[in-house]
Amino acid sequence: MLKDFKPVLNILLRFIVIYLVLLFAYQFYLNAGKAGGLDPFSRIIADQVASIQKASGFPTLLYNDVKNEQVWFYVKKNYVTRMVEGCNAISVMILFVAFVFAFYKGAKTVVFALAGLVLLYIMNLLRIVGLNVVMSDYKTYGKMFHDFIFPAVIYGTVVVLWLVWIKFFALKNENS
Numbered sequence: 001m002l003k004d005f006k007p008v009l010n011i012l013l014r015f016i017v018i019y020l021v022l023l024f025a026y027q028f029y030l031n032a033g034k035a036g037g038l039d040p041f042s043r044i045i046a047d048q049v050a051s052i053q054k055a056s057g058f059p060t061l062l063y064n065d066v067k068n069e070q071v072w073f074y075v076k077k078n079y080v081t082r083m084v085e086g087c088n089a090i091s092v093m094i095l096f097v098a099f100v101f102a103f104y105k106g107a108k109t110v111v112f113a114l115a116g117l118v119l120l121y122i123m124n125l126l127r128i129v130g131l132n133v134v135m136s137d138y139k140t141y142g143k144m145f146h147d148f149i150f151p152a153v154i155y156g157t158v159v160v161l162w163l164v165w166i167k168f169f170a171l172k173n174e175n176s
Contacts, residue, residue, distance in 0.1 A: 015102035022094040030085065037066030042088040046071040049083075049128045058133060073132050080135040081128075089124035089154060093117055096158050103170035112169060116161045123157050 002009075033039050038046070046062055053060040053075060063072040071083045100113045127150045135142045 011102045014104070015098050018101050019094065019098035022098060023091075026090055026094060034069075037064055038069050038071050038083070039085055039088075041090065042083060042085050043071065045088050045125065045128070046073070046083045048125055049073070049132065052125060052129050053132060056129070056133075058136065060132070075132050075136040078136065080132050083128065087124075087128060089120060089127075092124075092154055092158055093120050096120060096161060099162055100165050103165065105170055108169055112165055116165075119161070120154070120157060123154055127154055 030039055037043075043064075050060040050062050050073070058075050059077070061074040061077075063074065065072060065082075069085065072079055073081045073083065096116055097113050100116065101109060103109075131142075131146055131150055134145045
């Protein structure tokens with residue numbers, strides 16, 4: 001009976017191992033730079049978001065709150081949001097990569113994972129820009145967009161990428 005479930009168990013085990021290794025590596029990265037405020041990756045994202053907003057006609061200033069490990073966004077001279085480590089979408093990217101590599105199919109796995117990470121990175125930048133615009137110009141909708149709309153966008157992107165990976169790459173030869 002266990003023989004029937006062996007492929008599924010192998011995929012599940014690969015997913016868990018990859019997920020935990022990446023999660024612990026990320027936690028190590030966060031702990032190593034704790035004294036410097038917001039982690040460098042999140043800070044890069046905040047800077048890129050500010051650049052996109054400035055180019056889009058939303059003057060933006062950043063305030064680095066080192067003690068509280070966050071960056072404050074001031075759009076049109078008003079405080080609108082703050083960015084903390086959880087806003088960088090790394091946890092979502094770790095989940096995505098663990099799933100894709102659980103169904104490892106050689107070099108195309110690496111290419112798909114890298115392309116997916118680039119897409120998720122861009123989606124996350126646009127998500128934060130969108131939230132700042134909403135909080136700047138349509139504050140009454142801010143909670144709904146922060147709690148529901150934008151998480152649905154980022155997680156929806158992950159699910160679509162997973163479905164594409166499974167249908168067109170991971171199981172392509174098996175369904176022929």
